Amino acid sequence: MTKPRLTPQKPSVVIIGTGFGGIGMAIQLKLAGYARITLLEKAGAVGGTWRDNTYPGAACDVQSHLYSYSFEPKHDWSRKFGGQPEILGYIEHCVRKYGLDRHIEFNRSVESASFDSRTNQWKITTESGQSYTADVLITAAGQLNRPAMPNIPGLDRFQGNWFHSARWNHQADLTGKRVAVIGTGASAIQFVPEITRTVARLDLYQRSAAWVLPKPDRPFTPVEQTLFRKLPFWDRAYRALIYWKNESRALAFTRFSWILNLFARQANKEANKWVTDPEKLKNIIPDYRIGCKRILISNDWYPAINQPHLDLITEGVSHIDETGVVSTSGSHRPVDAIIFGTGFKATEFLSPMRVTGRNGQSLNDAWASGSKAFKGISVNGFPNLFMLYGPNTNLAHNSILYMLESQFRFVISALNALSRYPGEAMDVREEAQTRYCQVVQDGLSGSVWDSGCTSWYLDEHGRNTVNWPGFTFSYRFATRSADTTDYQFLPPEPGR
Known part of the structure; x- marks a missing residue:
């Protein structure tokens, strides 16, 4: 028995988050003719991680022309790798150009989202009590939005300033102060050299060293910017060149890890060139395989590590008291300020939101043994829920915006299919999700990320729920459109 043909109707959509994922998705939805769009933003401004991370030296480690939407090129990037203010300005420009202001509601931190099988709609509730109903829920909360704070005893007793790098306290003047930095991740790599120039002393607490390569960065000349603006082909060709150069590195991470040894030698050469203190040099070179983190x-x-007023401390932190930091050996070092460069809770997707799907199942329960999603986008048991930058869609070699644009296209394809069956909901089939996730985990097996180190790529079960194990163009091919045979379409359930 065939279903009666109904008049197609584009579903209403709520998007959570206004970083690159949420803004780009909203733009593409508008261009595809979807008008009933609401974006909920927990803060008072757009920008996601580029709004939150305002620490000194904050910048991107993907080239500017590739770290921007393909459908909205920016020709006047000031340098090869954009800084935080310029990237945030680009996002704000996109909001203005595509008229998203009227779709965004600020200071709407989502507390819960639950699927109602009787209406096939999502009910979204914010912490401040507002409620929303939508046919489709799209999450664009990102992976780097919740700072990870270590549980160090005594922090509440400390009399000086302390803060996480993602919540930088610009009122705290560090000039001439004694500062402790706990953590040596991607953010610390950027802000430590900046504050080292002005502080009196810097104690850098390192749990494990990072592999650090030179950054091929420089300002663009006015002539180059003019060429980008007047010759669109030149701009597109430059972007394509960057893409394929970056893409080639996927081979090193997944198949031919010996190539990474060349990068390790380069990092060693840089360290030996700049760090003259033998003890610092010994501790600043990692003891794990390059690429594992x-x-x-x-x-x-x-050069910052080599400064005489920077002490590299490889002991763990025991506790903090009123005046300073105490290491595990009992050494007390007085400081005026403590900065945590301890990263983010990247594997806790969508937390602390409570997401409830069919039959009252929570997402936490569905992911009790690890986060998993079909193509990183759909989760079985959670109809009409689409995730951007979900499980196993992060990259170590190229631009996440390329992955996001692949997801935009997939989601719109799914919503176009949903439009043909007004009132129904689409739920990815469990067998399709299981099959897909097994292929992803098989691809990760034997990769450099599987070489034994502990990193933020791994969840509490030791499972890599973050990275995509291959080429980005293969992901784009896999997400070129939503195959409706991977989904079941559900009519509203009768009232109970």
Whole structure:
């Protein structure tokens, strides 16, 4: 028995988050004719991680022309790798140009979202009590939005300033102060060289060293910017060149890891060039395989490490008291300020939101053994829910915006299919999700990320729920359109 043909109707959509994912998705939905769009933003401004991370030296480690939407090129980037203010300005420009202002509601931190099988709609509730109903829920909360704070005893007793790098306290003047930095991840690589120039002393607490390569950065000349603006082909060709150069590195991470040894030698050479203190040099070179954790790029990290007023401390932190930091050996070092460069809770997707799907199942329960999603986008048991930058869609070699644009296209394809069956909901089939996730995990097996180190790529079960194990163009091919045979379409359930 065939279903009666109904008049197509584009569903209403709520998007959570206004970073690159949420803004780009909203733009593409508008261009595709979807008018009933609401974006909920927990803060008072757009920008996501580029709004939150305002620490000194904040910048991107993907080239500017590739770290921007393909459908909205920016020709006047000031340098090869954009800084935080310029990237945030680009996002704000996109909001203005595409008229998203009227679709965004600020200071709407989502507390819960639940699927109602009787209406096939999502009910969204914010912490401040507002409620929303939509046919489709799209999450664009990102992976780097919740700072990870270590549980160090005594922090509440500390009398000086302390803050996480993602919540930088610009009122705290560090000039001439004694500062402790706990953590040496991607953010610390950028802000430590900046504050080292002005502080009296810097104690850098390092749990494990990072592999750091030179950053091929420089300002663009006015002539180059003019060429980008007047010759669109030149701009597109430059972007394509960057893409394929970056894309080639996927081979090193997934199949031919010996190539990474060349990068390790380069990092060693840079460290030996700049760091003259033998003890610092010994401790600043990692003891794990390059690529197992995120590879970082910087031109001033090693010179900063070499500064005589920077002490590199490899002991763990025991506790903090009123005046300073106490290491596990009992050494007390007085400081005026403590900065945490301890990264983010990247594997806790969508937390702390409570997301409830069919039959009252929570997403936490569905992911009790690890986060998983079909193509990183759909989760079985959660109809009409689409995730951007979901499980296993992060990259170590190229631009996440390329992945996001692939997801935009897939989601719109799914919503176009949903439009043909007004009132129904689409739920990815469990067998399709299981099959897909197994292929992803098989691809990760034997990769450099599987070489034994502990990183933010791994969840509490030791499973890599973050990275995509291959080429980005293969992901784009896999997400070129939503195959409706991977989904079941559900009519509203009768009232109970």
